[in-house]
Amino acid sequence: MRRSLAAALLALALSAPLSAQELMDRIVINGYTNFEFSKQLSAEGPGDKNGSFDADQFDLVFNITVSERVRAALDLSWEHGTATEDGRGNQAMEYGFVEYAVSDMLKLRFGKMFTPFGVFNEIHTAKPAFLTVKEAASLNKNDRIVGGGFLFYPRWGAGIAAHGDAVVGGKDLSYDVLVANGEQQEANPFEEDENTSKSITARLRVDATENLRVGYSFYHDRLSSASYTTLQSHGFEAELSLTRFRLLAEVAFGSLGRVSGGEQRQIGWYIQPSYHLKGGFTPYMRFDYVNPDRSLSDVDGRDFILGLNVELSKNFQLKLENNAFHGGSKSTLASLPGQGYHEFKAALVLGF
């Protein structure tokens, strides 16, 4: 990742001699950090019983304008108080790609990217970009709610992407298409593909009205697993933004083809209303639902979140919420009293 940054800076330096002022105009550095606390309130459950602080993440985000049509984008991440000497935490390049703008309708991207599926995946590390402590698990990390399922798509992909914005019939729309290696069994998916099939992700978003945006996402890949053949998912999203009220909702349908025949079909959805009060207070709720295998009954799981987001200062937020997890009688949460548990979560989040 340091090499990527060094290469981009070197390319910029070699393109033309730049004054300090020009260099500052061309390189924009932003970032975000997230500090969390979580404590399981119920006596039993898979949550954090002790109550722990988590120096969750510190990211630096670089936007480098190399020329009029070429831009490099990079997100360097240090998670959980990275200390490589002690083998603690994680250091990662969340994304690092070069964008060549043919026009606003066609921008080609090359490198490692977040999979452009739905609302949360591309911002799942950027906690200042959403109200809740964590992204919607029903579509992004459903094992946080209930076991037995699979990811609707891999969270990252290395490959070639196209992004564009256009106006069609008086409506603004945007699209993304990513052709990547897809998830791998053994190899580094950002370096090598274990089969000839490439994964395809596509997303289309339309500003239906001034206040309502709708979108559709699609993912398909042929797997090299000994147990599974294909992964295919469809996602639908809607976001209503009125002056103070906001409603966000998504649903995803996934199917995982089995080598032995048939498929495991999964559904996940959430609905998240919020209301922005004066003084920076935004109460919110979210109901996440996952059914990891629709051929089985009572294996589903739910997470009902009630929370408050407080903007303490510009781009500095405090988030407080209770997560009430509950599972069906045959779900992985079934053995718990009441088939569920409560967990309190809090976060201090800064975007800069």
Added chain:
Amino acid sequence: MGLRRLRFAAWVLLAWCAFLPSLASAQGVDRSLRVVVNKENKLASLTTDDLTRIFLGKKTLWDSGTRIVPVMPEEESPTGELFLSGTLKKSVSQFRAYWKRLLFSGGGAVPKVFRNHDQLLDFVARQPGAIGIVEASAVDDRVRVLEISN
């Protein structure tokens, strides 16, 4: 309800939403504000819709191929708020939330903000692709005023 029915219902809802009549109505730019560009920019006028797309990161290139660099007063300043609510139809918090999602997903850089008009005009005068929002009374001959049409 079967998976296919659910998926079909989602498609129908999505299609219905996409064909809703647009409620957006171009309100233009408040008369106390001016849209200024670098003097090298040959463009004569711009529509309000295109101005909105520029400040939301959807339009990033001028017709000449030069990269557009949008700049504005601080969001919470009277001029900034007037521009956001009057032209972009967004509150300060909506504007910031929109850009945080775009910025942190690698979608591009947030419009630069300036604390005073003088610094903003200096920047527009220096950057060939720049476009800025200023109070009408602050405009001087360092920049060119762009006509905005609805």
